[in-house]
Amino acid sequence: MNRTGTHRVYFTKEAPLIDTVNVLGLKKICTYANGEIEDSTIAKKGVKGVYAEGWTYDPNHVTIFSDPLNVIRQKVGQCSDYANLLINLYESIGINSHGVVIFNAAQMPDSLYSLIWFNSYSLGANVLTNWLTSCDRQSNYWRFAFHAVAECGGNFCDASLGLFRPDTDYASWWKYYLYPQDTLGTCPDTLGHYLDTEPPPVQPYYYHHTLYVLPDVYPNNMAKRRWFSYHIHNY
Numbered sequence: 001m002n003r004t005g006t007h008r009v010y011f012t013k014e015a016p017l018i019d020t021v022n023v024l025g026l027k028k029i030c031t032y033a034n035g036e037i038e039d040s041t042i043a044k045k046g047v048k049g050v051y052a053e054g055w056t057y058d059p060n061h062v063t064i065f066s067d068p069l070n071v072i073r074q075k076v077g078q079c080s081d082y083a084n085l086l087i088n089l090y091e092s093i094g095i096n097s098h099g100v101v102i103f104n105a106a107q108m109p110d111s112l113y114s115l116i117w118f119n120s121y122s123l124g125a126n127v128l129t130n131w132l133t134s135c136d137r138q139s140n141y142w143r144f145a146f147h148a149v150a151e152c153g154g155n156f157c158d159a160s161l162g163l164f165r166p167d168t169d170y171a172s173w174w175k176y177y178l179y180p181q182d183t184l185g186t187c188p189d190t191l192g193h194y195l196d197t198e199p200p201p202v203q204p205y206y207y208h209h210t211l212y213v214l215p216d217v218y219p220n221n222m223a224k225r226r227w228f229s230y231h232i233h234n235y
Contacts, residue, residue, distance in 0.1 A: 015094050016091065016092050016093065016094055017091040017092075017094055017095075017096065018088065018091045018092060021092045022069055022092075024069050024072055024073075025068075025069050025072070025085075025088050025089050025092050026092050026093070028049065028050075028072065028089060029042075029046055029049075029089035029090070029092060029093055030093070031049070032045045032046050032048070032049030032050075032089075033045055033046070033093070039095050039152065039153040040152075040153045040154075040155060042090070042093070042095060043086075043090060043095070043097075043152040043153055043155055043157055043164070044155070044157075044164045046086055046089055046090060046152075046157065046159070047086065047157045047158065047159050047162065047163070047164045048162070048164075050082065050085060050086065050089075050135070050159035051135045051159050051160075051161075051162040052135075053075075053135065054135060054136060054137065055071065055072075055075040055076060055077070055135060055136065056075060056076040056077070056136045057076075057077070057078075057079075057082070057134040057135050057136050057138065057160045057161075058076055058077065058078055059078055059079065059142070059144070060078070061076060061077060061078040061081065062078075063215075064078070064080045064081060064084070064213065064214070064215050065077065065081050065084070068081065068084035068085045068087065068088040068212065069085070069088060071084075071085045072085070077160070078160075079144075079147050079148045079149070079158075079160045080099070080101075080148040080213040082135070082148075082158070082159040082160040083099050083100075083148040083149050083150045083157075083158075083159075083160075083213050084099065084150075084212045084213055085159065086150035086152070086157050086159055087099060087150045087211060087212055088212075090150070090152050091211075095152060095153070096152070096153075097150050097151060097152040097157075098150070098151055098208060098209055098210060098211050098212075099148055099149075099150060099151070099208075099209040099211065099212055099213035100148070100149050100150070100151045100156065100206050100207065100208050100209070101146050101147070101148050101206070101207040101209070101213060102127065102146065102147045102148070102149065102204045102205070102206055102207075103126050103127060103144075103145070103146040103147070103204060103205055103207070104126045104127055104204055104205065105204075105205035126144055126145050126146060127143075127144050127146070127147060127204060128141055128142070128143050128144075129141060129142040129144075129147075129161070132161045132162075132163075133161075133162065134160060134161055134162075135159060135160055135161070135162060142161070148213045149163075151167070151208070154166055154167055155167065
């Protein structure tokens, strides 16, 4: 009789929802979940677990990993990589999840426009966070052209910035998602600049992927050109 040594057994919540389950990810999510059986609790523990690993968060890591588990292997990733990792972990134990890309946009008659604002230092951004600390312990007002998170059980799950909130509470994550005060976009100064004390005037735009966040993050009808607005913001 042959013996192959000790084998670890992992108990998943439901049958896996991805074709190939890698023990590398399965071990991580089972460790984070620690026996919990409720979807939202597992999702939150997944965010906290990945965030606590202290892996590098690099918004300039341009190429999204084709294999989400490369975040674990290489200990680095951008927001889309961390979102895809969470999706992989959740789906490997039978919990539905998919990627969501958040950006500031306006629906005009001819197309959907991505909105860019400039602060007093002429640094372009589409969305700006509150003062947040990333998973590698960098603290900043994070500026994005877009930001990606995982959606699971009605919650947005952000391991790169350690955030877990119901979809309906997502607005509080951001300091600004600037909408032009001149709604025609012809003269940004028509109604004056937004002030630092003004609340975000509109919800950000959410683009839902069917599963992972893909390199082509915007909808197919997204205008290639951007509609520029202007805002004076001193950090």
